Amino acid sequence: MNEVRYLSDDDKGQSLVSKLVVNLLTGVQALVIFIPLLIINFLQVASIVVKPFSPKIFRATNRFFANYYWALLVFCLSYIGRIKVSIVGDDIPEKETVLIESNHQNIADIPIMMVLAWQRKRLGDLKFFVKDVLKYIPGPGWGMLFLDCIFLKRNWLADKARIEQTFENLKKNRIPFWLVSFLEGTRMTPEKLSKSQSFMKRRGLPHTNFVMAPRTKGFIASIESLRSHISAVYSVTLFYPEGIPSLWQFMAGQVDQVVFHVKRTPIDEVPEGTQDLENWISDLYVGKDKFLTKANAFQVENPNKIWTQELYKQISGDS
8 A cells, every 4th residue: 555545525425404514513613722822822922021021931821821722622632523542652751851753744733743742741842843934823823933933944044043042042941842843844745745756766765655755954953952952852653544634624523543653762872963863864754654554554454443552563563
């Protein structure tokens, strides 16, 4: 099974009234999620008055806002949407300060990553590398501005100083975090995957069918700068057993299960030096592709299976 699968529409055969009701309820849910976020944006802006007198209280206040708003999202996903989240692979401890790299298939990857962080007691400490344009978007973009998220223009010369300044702040103030980077640089689509495969072929890189070529420069700089502050690097592979959903499908409750495959590498086992790190990251993405190849093939033959650590070991061949 070497083809990316997307979640099919779940409304085939439904009456027009049923479709309208589902769309209406999904729209209401979106408003329930978005309106509190705008209120929190207002409170975050108000918290700026505290920053000159106590940066620590400013950070704690905005962490509080993030933790409780994101907890609302986790509640909606876990208890209203009833999405089953399965974590397989390596054990990961609670409250660890780490760098995380993940494959990126849909905007829904971000809220579902919050479920993983919540389970490991790092929800309010999530930080993301995100596209610079997002900071102009009310709600999620404005919120991230107050949380030491790193906004990237995808130009290393333009981004380098901003990244280094943020890292120095994290280290100086001993701020705990889960810093998440999607190294593919964009959400995967069939067109983008095809272009990435052509790029890999030209560069003599390993061919992959389920992940795109990672962009390594910024992540390597992150490891080198934060090595003394973090305890591990997590390589996360997100898998949607029913197929990759759209954000609307995700919010409409059409996703039953999401699988996180986690490979945890203690920081003292992470290679040093640019070339060794590039090779290591490349190997991680080859590993992601192998996992997704096996997982997709298994899921097609066994569409109703609930993923567990034991099932993962059976599929992967790990003892």
